Amino acid sequence: MSAITFQNVSYAVEDRQLLTNITGSFEQGRITTLVGPSGAGKTTLLKLCNGLLSPTSGTITVQQKPIDTFVPTTLRQTVGMALQAAPMISGTVYDNLCLPKKLQRQTLSIEDAQKWLEDVHLPASLLTQQARDLSGGQRQRVSIARTLVNRSPILLLDEITSALDRTACREIETLIQKINDKYGTTIIWITHNLEQAMTIGHHTWVMMDGQLIEAGPSSLLETTTNEQIQAFVRGEAR
């Protein structure tokens, strides 16, 4: 069963075609990694999945329902997203972690906030720190924790480990795998790290120039016969 499907989806801004005729599906309860050169349209594709953008043509379904039938706020709670730039609102780390709850007029207890920080391997003492003082890697982890607070059945992760060292990166990979295992959460994960794409992903999508070049088991990055992808893999590995 697929959590999200794309049928002939194109997206253009003014006269610029950013995505062309994307057809494919993201399988329920699986981790799909999304790779491709910078500017290929990966972030754009993710934003279509949670309704931050709407396609110019084609149809998208989420949990078997046309995406337009969702109330946008419900859709975005169902399909959670960690944005590439990991933006913070001004205030403390706690203020940021509360945000998803606050938007639904609920509260997040200090204990719960501490638990989320623990999950992303940050010390509980960070809770009272001003978010603007966080290091790049800390900010990225707070951003992940904040996205997890909504406990969405589908998660979109946009390069969430790009600022992390190897150990921290492993910790986050393990956390996401655990969430996928325990809750059957569907994950779509953009990464520039091809090794990560293969070890974490059950499936992989390769995008270039606004098009979906190939989709399949993540081993395709090694076994593909597509020369463009081979060149891309060699380039990234270099």
Next chain:
Amino acid sequence: MTYTALSLTLIFVFIPFILSKALHLGLEKDIFIATARSTVQLLAVGYILSFVFEAESAIFMVLMVSLMIVVATLNARKKGRWLRGITWKIALAIIAVELITQGVLLGFHIVPATPQYIIPISGMMIGNAMVISILFLNRFRAELDARADEVELLLSLGGTPKQAIHRQLIDAIKASMIPTIESQKTIGLVQLPGMMSGQIIGGADPIQAVQFQLLIIFALLTCAAVSSTIVGFTSYRTLFNERMQLHH
């Protein structure tokens, strides 16, 4: 003052004119235009005012206030072209300011209901509502440009457009009110406010002039708060489409 005396004040125009020529500032033409325009415009207003004051019917007064509202609206909307339908929202804000301030002043008989009071006070309120609207629109644009990622973040976490833009809206409203509040903190310490100076020169009792000035500055606070709030809360929705996406 006689017209002979008034024409002698052209000396004050002559001095910058000579300076501009001598220093090659290239402002002669502008000085000439400014002088000509202010003379013509003010004399015209003067004659119109005497006509309106003497007229039996209040219709001329209403017409004049309406014209002020139209001109102020057209002026302010230039800064809000990026917001769909902004003209009507600015007009609404200015009209609300006018109705509230005149409603209180006339309703409680604080000032007499004659054109001599209504027109100048309206002019100040409408003019100020225009300036505050422009301040708000400039600041709101700047907030959105600088913090678009925050708006996107709140939307992505499942927030409504109103929640997503709340901070930027509030900050812009606040920023547009601050100059009004700040200027009142030092008022009278160095420069006497224009209206008060005019009354004193015209021979009014200073205490009475102060009372009127206070009335005006209090009303200007309402003016600032009401105009920025109305423009802000009626216009932010047009930044989003029906799918709760930020327009690009």
